[in-house]
Amino acid sequence: MTLARVGAAGARLSTVADHLGVSAPTASDSLAALARKGLVEKRPDPADRRARVLTLTEEGRTVARELAEWPDLLLETVDVLSAEEEGVLLRSLLKMIRELQVRGRIAPSRMCVTCRYFRPRVHDDPEAPHHCDFVGLPFGDRELRIDCVDHLDP
Numbered sequence: 001m002t003l004a005r006v007g008a009a010g011a012r013l014s015t016v017a018d019h020l021g022v023s024a025p026t027a028s029d030s031l032a033a034l035a036r037k038g039l040v041e042k043r044p045d046p047a048d049r050r051a052r053v054l055t056l057t058e059e060g061r062t063v064a065r066e067l068a069e070w071p072d073l074l075l076e077t078v079d080v081l082s083a084e085e086e087g088v089l090l091r092s093l094l095k096m097i098r099e100l101q102v103r104g105r106i107a108p109s110r111m112c113v114t115c116r117y118f119r120p121r122v123h124d125d126p127e128a129p130h131h132c133d134f135v136g137l138p139f140g141d142r143e144l145r146i147d148c149v150d151h152l153d154p
Contacts, residue, residue, distance in 0.1 A: 010043060010053030021107020039063055083127075087141030094144060110151030112144045117152060 017027035031054055034040045039060035045051040056064060078086055094113050100106045101114075112118045117134040128138040134150050145151075 010045070010055040012045065012051060012053055016054065019107070034060070083140075083142065090141050090144050094146070097146065109146055110148045111146050112148060112151075114153070115148065115151045116154045117150070 013024055013027055013031065016031065017024045020027060022030075031040055035042070038057055040054050041057055042052040043055055045053045078089070081089065094111055097106070097109065097111065098113060101108050108114070112130070112132070113120070115132075115134075117132050119131040119133060121129045122131050123129050123138045125138060128140045130140065130144070131138050134152075
C-alpha cells in the first residue's frame with residue numbers, strides 16, 4: 001500500500017500500520033503529522049460509522065503523485081550501469097532488505113527471494129538464471145521484484 005492507494009477509498013489506521021510493519025500508535029503519530037500538513041484527513045467509514053478511514057486530500061494526492069516520480073528518476077540513473085552491474089546492485093539491495101527484515105527493522109515485503117514460487121539459479125542462461133513457478137518462466141536479475149502481488153510465503 002502506498003499513500004496514493006489510500007486516496008479515494010481510504011484505509012483504516014490498522015491497515016496502514018500492518019502494511020508498514022509498525023504499531024498502531026506509531027502509524028497514528030505519523031498520520032497525525034500528515035493531517036497537520038493537510039495531506040490526509042479522517043472520515044467516517046461508510047461500512048462502519050464508528051470507525052474512521054484515512055483519505056488523501058487533494059494536496060496529499062498531488063504530493064503522492066510527485067513522490068511516485070522518484071522511482072522513475074532512479075531508474076534513469078540505473079541506465080548507466082551495465083546489465084551485470086545492474087544485477088549486482090539489485091541482488092545486493094535485496095540481500096540488505098532481507099537482512100533488515102530478518103532483524104525486524106523493517107516489515108517483510110513480497111520479494112522474489114522470499115517467495116514460494118522463486119527458484120534461484122536453476123537455468124544455465126546467465127541472462128535468465130532464475131525461474132518463477134507462478135508464471136512458469138525463467139527470468140534474470142533485472143526482473144527481480146521487491147513487491148510482487150503474486151508473492152506467496154514459503
